[in-house]
Amino acid sequence: MPDESPARKQPTRNDVAERAKVSTAIVSHVVTGAKRVSPEYTRRVLAAIDELGYRPNKNARALRTGRTEVLALLIPDVSNPYYAEFALQIEIAASERGHVLITANTHDDPEVELRLLREMGSRNVDGIIIASVFHGNQPRPPEYGEIPTLLIDAFQPADGLPTIGLNATESAKTIVQHLAEVHRCVSIALAMGPSSGPTDPADPRKIGWAEALTAAGLPMGQVSALGWTREDGRQAAKRLLTGPSRPDAIFAASDQIGIGLIRGVADLGLRVPEDVKVISYDGTLETAFTVPRLTTLQQPIQEMARSAIDTIIDYTPQRALHTVFQGELVLRESCGCGDPTPKPIPKHP
Numbered sequence: 001m002p003d004e005s006p007a008r009k010q011p012t013r014n015d016v017a018e019r020a021k022v023s024t025a026i027v028s029h030v031v032t033g034a035k036r037v038s039p040e041y042t043r044r045v046l047a048a049i050d051e052l053g054y055r056p057n058k059n060a061r062a063l064r065t066g067r068t069e070v071l072a073l074l075i076p077d078v079s080n081p082y083y084a085e086f087a088l089q090i091e092i093a094a095s096e097r098g099h100v101l102i103t104a105n106t107h108d109d110p111e112v113e114l115r116l117l118r119e120m121g122s123r124n125v126d127g128i129i130i131a132s133v134f135h136g137n138q139p140r141p142p143e144y145g146e147i148p149t150l151l152i153d154a155f156q157p158a159d160g161l162p163t164i165g166l167n168a169t170e171s172a173k174t175i176v177q178h179l180a181e182v183h184r185c186v187s188i189a190l191a192m193g194p195s196s197g198p199t200d201p202a203d204p205r206k207i208g209w210a211e212a213l214t215a216a217g218l219p220m221g222q223v224s225a226l227g228w229t230r231e232d233g234r235q236a237a238k239r240l241l242t243g244p245s246r247p248d249a250i251f252a253a254s255d256q257i258g259i260g261l262i263r264g265v266a267d268l269g270l271r272v273p274e275d276v277k278v279i280s281y282d283g284t285l286e287t288a289f290t291v292p293r294l295t296t297l298q299q300p301i302q303e304m305a306r307s308a309i310d311t312i313i314d315y316t317p318q319r320a321l322h323t324v325f326q327g328e329l330v331l332r333e334s335c336g337c338g339d340p341t342p343k344p345i346p347k348h349p
Contacts, residue, residue: 011052019048031098070100071312072120074130076108081284082255082299083131086152089305090129097313099126108133121147127312148315152308155204157322162311164304164323168281171297171327172208173215175251175279178329180216183277183336185248188213189221191236191261192253193228205253205281221247228253233260234267241268241276249277249335255284258294262334273336283330292333299327 013031017024022041029037030045037045048054071094075083087103094101102125106113110133120128127148154163179185190209206223213220222243224236233252237260240247252258258280265272272278272292280287283298304325311323331337 011054013054015052016045016048016054019052020044069098070102070123070125071309072116072123072125072128073101073103074106074113074116074120074128074132075103076106076131076133078103078105080256081286082282085284086131086301086305089302090308093302093306093309097309099309099313106130106133127315129308129312148312148317150308150312150315152304154322160317162315162321162323164308164311165325166299166304166327167324168204169208169211171281172205172251172253173212174327174329175281175297176209176212177216178331179249179251179277179279179335180212180218183249185277186218187221187245187247187249188218189223189240189247189250190253191224191226191233191240191250191257193232193257194225203253205251209251228256230256230260230263233257233262234264235260237261237264237268241265241270247276249279252278252280255280255282255287255294255296258296258334259286259290262290262292262294272334277335279329279335281327283327287330287332290334293338295332295335295337296330297327298330300325 013024013027017027020027020041022045026037026041027045030042031049073087073090075087078084078087091101091103102120102123104116104120106116113130113133117128117130125147127150129150129152131153132151149161151158151161151163152165154165155168156165157163176188179188188209190206192203192206210220222240222245224239226232226235226239233256236250236252236257240250241264250261252261258278261278261280262272265276265278270276279295279297281297283296283301287294287296307323307325
């Protein structure tokens with residue numbers, strides 16, 4: 001026999017507002033994350049939603065507003081701890097504002113990046129956050145103008161696009177100054193990857209390293225530009241430490257290079273920091289697990305992720321700003337600082 005009982009009426013936004021004793025606008029703000037709502041109102045609305053079993057109709061909202069509340073994140077390689085941690089914080093920040101995040105890898109390939117841009121556009125995402133293969137002064141294809149796009153991990157502004165990045169030049173100077181002033185190093189090498197392209201300006205980490213050496217009255221150190229991976233760091237140790245003049249310290253332009261350097265130093269029968277001091281750049285959690293623990297210039301990943309999400313959700317084409325963040329030097333044993341006694345692994349703030 002068919003069930004002839006009347007269908008249970010689905011609760012509406014008005015029902016939630018009445019139960020929570022707030023306006024329907026506040027309910028919308030809590031559900032969509034479009035605006036910040038006080039903790040008390042948020043608690044009441046979420047309690048009413050739970051009690052009533054309210055489920056907003058996302059498809060109807062998308063048709064009405066023209067927004068899907070879906071964002072895309074394109075990064076070179078999610079297996080890189082830096083991008084993995086950044087992606088996690090961006091996903092958390094997106095969820096807090098009621099948005100879903102789609103993540104894809106570009107593999108540092110311009111063709112893959114452009115294909116993904118087109119694909120995400122066809123999926124009607126509201127915006128794209130991207131650590132782009134197209135760096136510096138390289139011209140960007142027209143695909144970048146089709147939907148709101150934000151560049152992260154950017155060292156400088158980009159025409160017509162909002163950008164977010166660390167003050168890399170000053171961060172590099174901080175590293176070199178610490179090695180020169182605190183540890184009295186007189187020969188500081190640089191291990192990094194190759195430049196992104198012939199039209200790019202010099203990497204700001206290299207600029208900061210060179211300017212800090214000059215300011216300290218020190219000679220230019222050796223440079224190894226093999227690549228950005230752990231294996232590249234291991235090979236950089238062999239290149240920098242087996243020549244006629246061994247540096248006192250090495251500035252690794254990424255955590256992965258720094259981790260590889262520590263392994264490479266051990267392979268050569270040398271010790272960190274007794275024979276050579278190492279400081280890296282990025283501040284991923286992985287650096288707290290090396291032996292010795294790796295001193296690193298930590299980027300404010302959580303703060304940068306929140307800024308990225310707020311910028312892309314509240315996107316205004318006329319405000320293509322470059323937002324600059326400052327890093328913090330986390331001192332550990334690889335440079336000769338820190339207490340070697342094991343401590344709980346720190347978390348990003």
